[in-house]
Amino acid sequence: MTRRVLFLISDTGGGHRASAEALAEALQQLHGTQVVCDIVDPFAEYAHWPLNKAPDAYLPLINRYGWLWQALWRLGEHPASWRVARDVTAAWQADRMRTLFAEHPADLAVSVHPLLSQAPQRALRAWQPGIRLATIVTDLTSAPRMWYDPAVDLLVASCDEVATAARAAGVPPARVKQLGLPIRLAFAETPVNRADAQARLGLAALPTVLVMSGGEGMGPVKEIVDALAGALHDPPAQVVVICGRNAALQRWLASKPWPLPVTALGFTSNVPLWMRAADCLVTKAGPGTIAEALACDLPMVLSSFVNGQETGNVSYVEQHGVGVYQPEPGAIAATVRSWLASPETTTAIRVRARRLARPHAALDIARALSDLL
Numbered sequence: 001m002t003r004r005v006l007f008l009i010s011d012t013g014g015g016h017r018a019s020a021e022a023l024a025e026a027l028q029q030l031h032g033t034q035v036v037c038d039i040v041d042p043f044a045e046y047a048h049w050p051l052n053k054a055p056d057a058y059l060p061l062i063n064r065y066g067w068l069w070q071a072l073w074r075l076g077e078h079p080a081s082w083r084v085a086r087d088v089t090a091a092w093q094a095d096r097m098r099t100l101f102a103e104h105p106a107d108l109a110v111s112v113h114p115l116l117s118q119a120p121q122r123a124l125r126a127w128q129p130g131i132r133l134a135t136i137v138t139d140l141t142s143a144p145r146m147w148y149d150p151a152v153d154l155l156v157a158s159c160d161e162v163a164t165a166a167r168a169a170g171v172p173p174a175r176v177k178q179l180g181l182p183i184r185l186a187f188a189e190t191p192v193n194r195a196d197a198q199a200r201l202g203l204a205a206l207p208t209v210l211v212m213s214g215g216e217g218m219g220p221v222k223e224i225v226d227a228l229a230g231a232l233h234d235p236p237a238q239v240v241v242i243c244g245r246n247a248a249l250q251r252w253l254a255s256k257p258w259p260l261p262v263t264a265l266g267f268t269s270n271v272p273l274w275m276r277a278a279d280c281l282v283t284k285a286g287p288g289t290i291a292e293a294l295a296c297d298l299p300m301v302l303s304s305f306v307n308g309q310e311t312g313n314v315s316y317v318e319q320h321g322v323g324v325y326q327p328e329p330g331a332i333a334a335t336v337r338s339w340l341a342s343p344e345t346t347t348a349i350r351v352r353a354r355r356l357a358r359p360h361a362a363l364d365i366a367r368a369l370s371d372l373l
């Protein structure tokens with residue numbers, strides 16, 4: 001009998017969708033056509049105005065109105081105010097949630113977004129009592145409390161800190177499983193070596209720095225590439241920048257004359273191969289990108305973090321010795337230059353990254369989800 005799985009996501013950044021796609025891919029690999037997966041963004045596709053604009057507002061909110069983001073974050077962390085906000089929103093959006101569930105009937109609903117892990121899931125169970133509910137926490141250590149609903153049938157924690165926080169928030173311990181953060185199955189495949197990856201991507205055979213900044217390509221990427229170009233042309237190296245959905249950044253990078261090869265990409269689904277082609281990574285502290293870099297044993301410099309949900313990612317990376325935090329472009333370039341000149345340092349980082357990595361997380365989580373079906 002065919003089983004249906006409904007993934008609840010929101011396109012705030014690129015990580016939530018990437019995780020849902022990884023899990024859908026893993027379920028498909030395990031069960032073929034026996035399982036049908038739907039990935040739905042309840043905000044963008046169903047919510048009443050102005051909540052339907054929430055995904056579009058996310059980027060300006062964290063980039064330009066950090067104080068407002070901080071205030072909302074604190075609201076979410078305060079149990080009483082969060083409960084009021086959650087219940088008012090649930091009552092206001094109830095008719096739209098019923099439409100969503102009628103159009104996407106499911107045996108199992110899986111939230112991969114903190115704002116979707118309580119209200120829509122509860123509405124779904126009221127509407128369809130037999131449904132099973134799972135939450136996959138796609139943040140690392142500083143995951144907001146909103147993720148944790150004691151009523152859920154399964155909560156998958158990305159790391160030990162999240163498992164501890166979930167239990168402290170009242171999720172029954174037997175329902176909490178620490179299985180890692182789900183990343184695409186390609187990260188679990190036998191790795192191609194760097195030279196092969198560079199050849200397949202049409203890159204020069206040079207030391208390679210990969211620069212990423214989440215699905216939206218946010219933050220001071222131009223300044224970082226400028227600093228890298230100044231520091232790395234002698235001995236020669238090359239820079240690859242994944243600009244994600246930031247088309248203006250890609251155009252700017254492509255239009256400048258650089259003293260070393262700079263490849264500027266738009267949104268690519270081939271991140272695993274680009275990571276395999278690189279010697280090190282410069283990135284904002286996005287949890288998805290960090291988990292992927294660990295799976296590729298890639299030493300990383302964290303150049304920025306979103307205050308709140310990404311704050312803990314910095315200490316996570318530094319404490320495990322798999323990278324450093326450097327917000328200043330000149331210091332980033334100096335660190336990268338020293339890493340490229342010192343294979344012993346990067347080899348030691350790679351060994352630690354391999355120990356921490358969970359390349360098979362998507363398949364492990366898909367098996368746990370299958371138990372609920």
Ligand code: UDP
Nearest residue numbers: 013014015018214215267268286287288289
């Ligand atoms: N990503 C991608 N293609 C791109 C840029 C980013 O597939 O061109 C993916 C990246 O591999 C990661 C996700 O988008 O899986 C970004 O997630 P992260 O949690 O690092 O940051 P967010 O964008 O959610 O803030």
